[in-house]
Amino acid sequence: MNNPVRTPGFGASRSVDTDAGLRAHMLGVFRNMGLGLVITGLVAFAIASTPPLAAAIFGTPLKWVAIFAPLAFIFFFSFRIDKMTTAGARMAFWAFSAVMGVSMASIFLVFTGGSIAQAFFSAAVMFLAMALxxxxxxxxxxxxxxxxxxxxxxxxxxxxxxxxIGSSMMAMVVSILAVVIFTGLTAWDVQRIKSDYFAFAGHEVAEKMQVMGALSLYLNFVNLFQALLNLTGERE
Known part of the structure; x- marks a missing residue:
């Protein structure tokens, strides 16, 4: 049996460190998020490593599809998640991760490999610190x-x-604000996911919430990484 949980508020003590259910839930969230990032990275690298395919996407009007398709997926999730099964939500998340990989393939064409690795490592450190x-x-x-x-x-x-409009000054300001906002959102989302677990533990929707939590954290990490890359990345 799990240890008692006291729930008067955030200021009160809560024995979450011994709650196996919470640990399993959070591991499920981060496992889904990690798999999503792997899919995104593999798709992005595969496209960038295939010049004819990269040219067909980013050298034609298809680039607008690549840019806006992830946003369309987010709206799709927002309106359809309540009607999806857990398996359907998970498959939609994998599909979204692949589409995001298509969109992010351009970073391999613009930035050096070293600066991409540096921005990824920096984003990972900041993300993990704020998640903790x-x-x-x-x-x-x-x-x-x-x-x-x-x-x-x-x-x-x-x-x-x-x-x-292509303003470099606006791009820099947006990137700086994005770093601040997405680091903060990482901490907020983790706390929200944790609180939702206690509210819905034992319900059928709890497993689907792992997927939605993974999507939120995935978006925070990807946007933090892109913002850092825009600020510090060395261009080809």
Whole structure:
């Protein structure tokens, strides 16, 4: 039997370190996220390593499909997740990861391999540090999350506008804000996933929530990585 859990609030003690169910849930979230990142990386590298395929995508109007397809998938998830089975949600996440790989293949054509590796390592360190803090802190991050979501909407709009105007100054400002926002969202999302586990543990929806939690953390990591690469990456 699991140890008792006290739930008066974030300031109260909660014996989560001995809760095997929570550990299994969080491992499921990070396992799904990790597999998604592997799929994205393999697809991106395969396309970048095949010049005719890369030229067919990024040298033609197909590049707009590659750019906006991941956003379309996010809207699809938002409207369809409640009707999906757990297996369907997982397959949709794998498909989304592959589509994101197509979109991200361009980084191998623009930046050096060394700078990509450096940005990935930096993003991994920042992500893991904030995820650990979000998991262990007793502070309620709800208000911080609301502020960060508003900032996320702002940088999304600015990024879409900058696709067409191509301002290097705006790109730098957006990247700096993205680093701050997505590091904060990582901690907030981990705490939210942890809280949702206690609210829905034992329900059928809990396993599907692992997939949705993985998607949230996946997006945080990918966007943090891209922002750091834009700021520090050395171009070919």
């Amino acid at each position: 803090w979000g998991y262990t802190t007793q502070r309620d991050l709800t208000k911080m999350g609301s502020f960060l979501i508003m900032g996320l909407i702002g940088i999304l709009v600015a990024s879409l506008i900058n696709i067409f």
